[in-house]
Amino acid sequence: MKQSVTVNKTQELKLAGAAKAALSKFKVKSPKFDLKTFLRKVIVPLASILLFIGLWHIGAKALFNIEADYKIQKALTDQGQAAANAMAACIASGDISCQPNTLPSPAQVWESFNTLIADHKVISADKLAFKEKTAALNEKRISEGKDPITYTGRPSFVDQIFTSLKTVFAGFLLAFFIAVPIGIIIGLSDTLRNAFNWLIQVFKPVSPVVWLLLVFMIVKTMTKDSNSDSAFIISFISVGLCAMWATLVNTAMGVSSVDKDYINVAKVLKLGPLQKVFKVILPSSLPLIFTGLRITLSVAWMVLIAIELLAQSPGLGSFVWEEFQNGANDSNSKIIVAMFIIGIIGFLLDRIMLTIQNMVSFNKNATA
Amino acid sequence: METETITIKDNHVNGISFPSDRIMLDLKDLKKVYPTPKGDYVVLEHLNLQILKEEFVTIIGHSGCGKTTMLSMIAGLNPISGGDIAVLGNPIQGPGPDRGVIFQAPSLMPWMTALQNVLLGVNRVFPHASKAQRKDIAKYYLHKVGLDGAFDKKANELSQGMQQRVGIARAFAIKPKVLLLDEPFGMLDSLTRGELQDILIEIWNKEKITAVMITHDVDEAIFLADRVVMMTSGPRAKIGDVLPIKFERPRTRKSVLEHEDYYKYRKHLIDFLEH
Ligand SMILES: Nc1ncnc2c1ncn2[C@@H]1O[C@H](COP(=O)(O)OP(=O)(O)O)[C@@H](O)[C@H]1O
Ligand SMILES: [Mg+2]
Numbered sequence: 015m016k017q018s019v020t021v022n023k024t025q026e027l028k029l030a031g032a033a034k035a036a037l038s039k040f041k042v043k044s045p046k047f048d049l050k051t052f053l054r055k056v057i058v059p060l061a062s063i064l065l066f067i068g069l070w071h072i073g074a075k076a077l078f079n080i081e082a083d084y085k086i087q088k089a090l091t092d093q094g095q096a097a098a099n100a101m102a103a104c105i106a107s108g109d110i111s112c113q114p115n116t117l118p119s120p121a122q123v124w125e126s127f128n129t130l131i132a133d134h135k136v137i138s139a140d141k142l143a144f145k146e147k148t149a150a151l152n153e154k155r156i157s158e159g160k161d162p163i164t165y166t167g168r169p170s171f172v173d174q175i176f177t178s179l180k181t182v183f184a185g186f187l188l189a190f191f192i193a194v195p196i197g198i199i200i201g202l203s204d205t206l207r208n209a210f211n212w213l214i215q216v217f218k219p220v221s222p223v224v225w226l227l228l229v230f231m232i233v234k235t236m237t238k239d240s241n242s243d244s245a246f247i248i249s250f251i252s253v254g255l256c257a258m259w260a261t262l263v264n265t266a267m268g269v270s271s272v273d274k275d276y277i278n279v280a281k282v283l284k285l286g287p288l289q290k291v292f293k294v295i296l297p298s299s300l301p302l303i304f305t306g307l308r309i310t311l312s313v314a315w316m317v318l319i320a321i322e323l324l325a326q327s328p329g330l331g332s333f334v335w336e337e338f339q340n341g342a343n344d345s346n347s348k349i350i351v352a353m354f355i356i357g358i359i360g361f362l363l364d365r366i367m368l369t370i371q372n373m374v375s376f377n378k379n380a381t382a
Numbered sequence: 383m384e385t386e387t388i389t390i391k392d393n394h395v396n397g398i399s400f401p402s403d404r405i406m407l408d409l410k411d412l413k414k415v416y417p418t419p420k421g422d423y424v425v426l427e428h429l430n431l432q433i434l435k436e437e438f439v440t441i442i443g444h445s446g447c448g449k450t451t452m453l454s455m456i457a458g459l460n461p462i463s464g465g466d467i468a469v470l471g472n473p474i475q476g477p478g479p480d481r482g483v484i485f486q487a488p489s490l491m492p493w494m495t496a497l498q499n500v501l502l503g504v505n506r507v508f509p510h511a512s513k514a515q516r517k518d519i520a521k522y523y524l525h526k527v528g529l530d531g532a533f534d535k536k537a538n539e540l541s542q543g544m545q546q547r548v549g550i551a552r553a554f555a556i557k558p559k560v561l562l563l564d565e566p567f568g569m570l571d572s573l574t575r576g577e578l579q580d581i582l583i584e585i586w587n588k589e590k591i592t593a594v595m596i597t598h599d600v601d602e603a604i605f606l607a608d609r610v611v612m613m614t615s616g617p618r619a620k621i622g623d624v625l626p627i628k629f630e631r632p633r634t635r636k637s638v639l640e641h642e643d644y645y646k647y648r649k650h651l652i653d654f655l656e657h
Binding site: 273275276278279281282283284285289293294297298300376 | 476556
């Protein structure tokens with residue numbers, strides 16, 4: 015217990031450091047030290063983080079106790095007092111064979127995080143060694159026109175993160191290249207907008223799972239005799255299709271609701287259709303297009319986890335699912351680690367999009 | 383002065399026409415009907431107005447009488463319900479850069495710089511000029527409206543008054559035959575408004591582009607105009623009266639205010655508006 019407390023402390027300190035770093039970003043306007051702002055922007059968020067970890071710790075402990083009591087009680091009724099005592103001793107000793115399986119404490123999660131990082135280091139070293147070992151051989155194979163030998167070992171947690179990012183990025187690009195052009199076209203024409211409105215309204219609320227199944231039906235057939243990575247293709251297409259609607263709707267709305275004054279200016283100057291679109295309509299709808307893209311990216315990241323999980327394609331989703339099925343003693347804490355990582359990455363992606371959105375937005379006061 | 387030959391009477395409403403070679407803009411029996419849920423609303427009917435080359439005409443009338451409607455019809459942005467509008471004898475076909483517009487709101491593209499906003503029009507109207515020449519034209523007019531330091535400022539970083547200066551530069555830079563202004567200074571404070579009136583009249587003195595300007599400010603109407611056109615109240619509004627302003631040009635605000643006829647003109651307009 016004592017050990018876990020110290021671990022807890024360092025974790026809090028680290029979190030505090032991260033929070034401070036994150037918060038210092040917001041403090042651009044007044045470089046002068048101001049106690050009130052400091053209190054509001056640093057101390058209060060920090061306190062809320064500590065409170066969160068504290069409550070989590072207490073809650074986890076309570077759940078742990080319930081689970082432990084139940085285990086001891088079960089040993090007592092099944093095998094008698096001696097077994098119950100042994101179980102109690104075993105639990106107290108921290109032996110992994112008899113630990114209650116419940117919500118992990120903050121300390122356990124931190125430990126799992128470190129384990130995952132260590133695991134990643136081992137696997138990376140392995141990979142590097144493999145690469146060096148096969149470098150000469152692969153060169154020869156390539157010159158002979160054969161496929162090089164690739165590393166097929168277990169991916170580390172960090173590898174899974176990058177796989178997920180790759181998938182979400184591919185899905186996002188797909189959404190971008192479908193939704194923006196179509197949004198522009200239907201935004202320009204009232205007739206087309208009315209014609210396609212029902213389609214958008216019907217498909218927008220369809221669950222990611224259904225999209226996945228639909229894409230699966232099509233891609234499975236289309237990739238029948240190619241050895242491409244169909245799990246990746248299926249998941250990124252599904253992600254793209256799920257996530258593109260916000261961009262489609264926002265782009266169409268932005269394009270169709272350009273300020274009448276700008277349109278009048280374009281009319282008076284008799285701008286050609288292309289110039290009108292590229293010099294007036296698109297720039298003026300960029301803020302809305304980016305609002306759509308931002309929603310698209312966050313939706314893409316959110317559904318990605320579920321889709322990876324179902325499509326059995328590698329990534330954070332399948333990591334979570336495998337850990338859940340695995341049921342090892344630290345599986346639960348690894349799942350929680352994944353949860354935080356997913357959340358933090360989602361937050362960062364959103365921040366990036368927000369930054370870009372503010373950069374392209376000409377109406378800075380509205381979004382600041 | 384050509385206006386000296388025109389008396390208030392002989393140019394009244396559907397009166398005598400000017401010689402056709404002096405007419406820039408001719409509104410003949412113009413009519414505008416807006417369909418509304420409660421039936422058609424006739425805003426303008428039997429509206430006749432001739433505006434001469436190199437003339438500055440201001441238009442006053444009660445709010446809602448159809449001034450904007452008339453101006454946007456001349457600009458080609460609003461369809462004509464009856465009668466016709468001709469520029470140099472040719473009926474207009476939709477909007478075009480021969481009729482520059484300065485809107486009430488500056489309507490600059492906020493994502494473009496001041497220079498880019500002016501260039502947008504210049505590039506359209508002088509496609510055969512070199513890039514440098516077009517830039518020079520845009521810069522010349524921005525200089526004329528006193529925006530030397532603000533070429534590369536984004537439009538949305540400029541104050542309302544500065545934005546409207548860009549609007550003026552943009553309108554003059556495309557060298558239109560007719561300049562249409564719809565209460566361009568209505569949203570500005572009186573100090574800025576005076577500055578912009580001076581700038582406008584200074585450029586206009588040089589370029590002598592036929593101008594039609596709506597205003598609700600009687601003093602502004604007198605200061606700028608060769609003739610002040612008064613519109614009757616709607617519905618079925620038409621030209622009620624025309625008042626030639628016989629001050630010499632170039633004018634200064636001081637000389638106009640001190641002129642013995644100033645209060646006579648002012649009274650005439652206010653009497654019209656109060657009836
Ligand atoms: N698009 C429209 N549809 C119906 N009625 C309109 C429309 N635009 C203007 N009107 C009406 O026409 C009248 C004249 O409007 P407007 O030309 O803007 O007047 P002004 O510029 O003189 O204040 C007003 O009563 C206004 O309500
Ligand atoms: Mg108006």
